[in-house]
Amino acid sequence: MKPKLLIWIILLWYCHIIYAQPPSIPTTDRIRLAEAFTLAEQIGNRLWPNWSKAPFAVLLVTPDYEFLVRHPKPSANFVRLGYDTLLKSDVYYRKRTFPLTFLATFPLDNTMISTVVVGQAENTWVKSSTPWVVTLLHEHFHQLQDAQSNAFAEVNALNLSHGDQTGMWMLNYAFPYDRKEVQDQFALMSRLLADAINSPKDERAKKVREYLAARRNFQSLLSPDDYKYFSFQFWKEGIARYTEYQIARMATGKYQPSRDFVALKDYRSFADVAKATYDGIFKQLVNQKLAESKREVVYSFGAAEGLLLDVTNPGWKKRYFVDKFDLGKFYAFYTKLELYPSAHCCRFVRLLNLCEFEETFESDDLDPPYTKQSIANEQLLRLGEETNEHTSLDHIRFADGRSDFTRRIDLERLRNRQRFIVSAISEHFFELTGSIEASQR
Numbered sequence: 001m002k003p004k005l006l007i008w009i010i011l012l013w014y015c016h017i018i019y020a021q022p023p024s025i026p027t028t029d030r031i032r033l034a035e036a037f038t039l040a041e042q043i044g045n046r047l048w049p050n051w052s053k054a055p056f057a058v059l060l061v062t063p064d065y066e067f068l069v070r071h072p073k074p075s076a077n078f079v080r081l082g083y084d085t086l087l088k089s090d091v092y093y094r095k096r097t098f099p100l101t102f103l104a105t106f107p108l109d110n111t112m113i114s115t116v117v118v119g120q121a122e123n124t125w126v127k128s129s130t131p132w133v134v135t136l137l138h139e140h141f142h143q144l145q146d147a148q149s150n151a152f153a154e155v156n157a158l159n160l161s162h163g164d165q166t167g168m169w170m171l172n173y174a175f176p177y178d179r180k181e182v183q184d185q186f187a188l189m190s191r192l193l194a195d196a197i198n199s200p201k202d203e204r205a206k207k208v209r210e211y212l213a214a215r216r217n218f219q220s221l222l223s224p225d226d227y228k229y230f231s232f233q234f235w236k237e238g239i240a241r242y243t244e245y246q247i248a249r250m251a252t253g254k255y256q257p258s259r260d261f262v263a264l265k266d267y268r269s270f271a272d273v274a275k276a277t278y279d280g281i282f283k284q285l286v287n288q289k290l291a292e293s294k295r296e297v298v299y300s301f302g303a304a305e306g307l308l309l310d311v312t313n314p315g316w317k318k319r320y321f322v323d324k325f326d327l328g329k330f331y332a333f334y335t336k337l338e339l340y341p342s343a344h345c346c347r348f349v350r351l352l353n354l355c356e357f358e359e360t361f362e363s364d365d366l367d368p369p370y371t372k373q374s375i376a377n378e379q380l381l382r383l384g385e386e387t388n389e390h391t392s393l394d395h396i397r398f399a400d401g402r403s404d405f406t407r408r409i410d411l412e413r414l415r416n417r418q419r420f421i422v423s424a425i426s427e428h429f430f431e432l433t434g435s436i437e438a439s440q441r
């Protein structure tokens with residue numbers, strides 16, 4: 001064989017090898033993805049019940065290819081690479097279609113499976129490994145929101161899209177960001193929210209009421225649709241941001257990051273990222289201006305509302321997917337305080353303090369053991385709901401001295417350990433409503 005021909009054959013063969021070599025997920029990204037999946041598996045359900053039932057489908061966007069993992073129904077334009085034991089998933093790939101900086105969650109390729117579409121950490125705004133992993137959990141929380149039955153239909157029923165079919169209305173809804181009185185009230189409300197979260201226990205009820213009064217004033221400045229839009233954003237994005245913080249915080253406990261993850265060049269501890277996230281929420285809450293940040297304000301504001309609800313109504317997460325799209329609903333009991341004459345308010349406040357949540361369940365060892373405080377709080381929430389069902393104070397006062405509320409509680413045959421708290425609350429409640437009646441005769 002002529003030497004020239006031989007060189008050509010070798011060259012062609014070499015090209016063939018290069019061309020035929022399938023792509024693979026870069027090592028660093030694979031370690032980061034695995035960390036996010038482990039974190040979700042080990043901590044997820046302790047933060048949000050049944051979170052693991054939501055698919056954690058991810059499309060990783062790299063310069064040449066996109067890799068799809070944990071997706072139950074990849075569309076036909078993906079090629080299967082095989083099973084990855086570290087990611088515990090089949091891996092698929094295709095030529096890149098999304099920008100390298102992409103970071104969002106939505107049903108991919110009309111499959112109706114909510115998929116996290118994310119660039120490599122360095123190409124996204126989060127930049128490094130640990131914040132990228134925590135952000136992936138933010139996106140995974142959106143998958144839990146989307147996995148609720150009728151999720152998309154219920155969001156549509158808000159009637160805020162005004163004909164837009166792309167979902168872009170969620171970003172560019174015409175909220176009155178430019179109205180001066182709305183800006184000022186948002187700033188005041190944000191400051192009072194920060195005060196309420198940071199207030200000492202004995203001042204909390206007062207601070208929460210001040211905050212709620214400002215919240216109502218803010219609502220009164222908006223049209224019903226504008227309020228619905230911001231409430232939806234606090235509910236959706238604010239609580240996703242709250243979830244980032246809580247996941248990072250919970251990962252500082254017994255959770256052990258993998259050795260490969262800790263060995264990454266840009267590794268930061270979860271404790272470090274939890275602190276940075278918490279500080280970031282408050283810094284934005286106090287400093288951000290509605291006129292400048294516009295929709296961006298919803299992240300820190302909604303996250304802060306989650307933090308306040310943790311201390312005022314620790315059962316709120318159980319209602320999150322029941323009373324949707326407005327965190328304001330979870331303040332029902334505090335709101336009821338406003339119905340009562342001020343002389344009696346202090347007694348309600350005392351009752352609340354009595355039942356106030358104490359940090360009795362340690363972050364890492366959930367399911368939380370029920371405590372006197374948390375049971376009491378649950379009952380208070382229920383009481384709040386009961387009173388909420390009745391529109392007037394008259395109905396709460398009950399002409400015959402017996403209420404629907406007591407009857408229902410009696411019938412419920414609460415477990416022994418709950419009974420004494422319920423009866424204590426009922427006593428206080430009827431003592432209070434009795435004295436209101438007396439004072440108004």
Ligand SMILES: [Zn+2]
Pocket residue numbers: 138139142237240
């Ligand atoms: Zn989000």
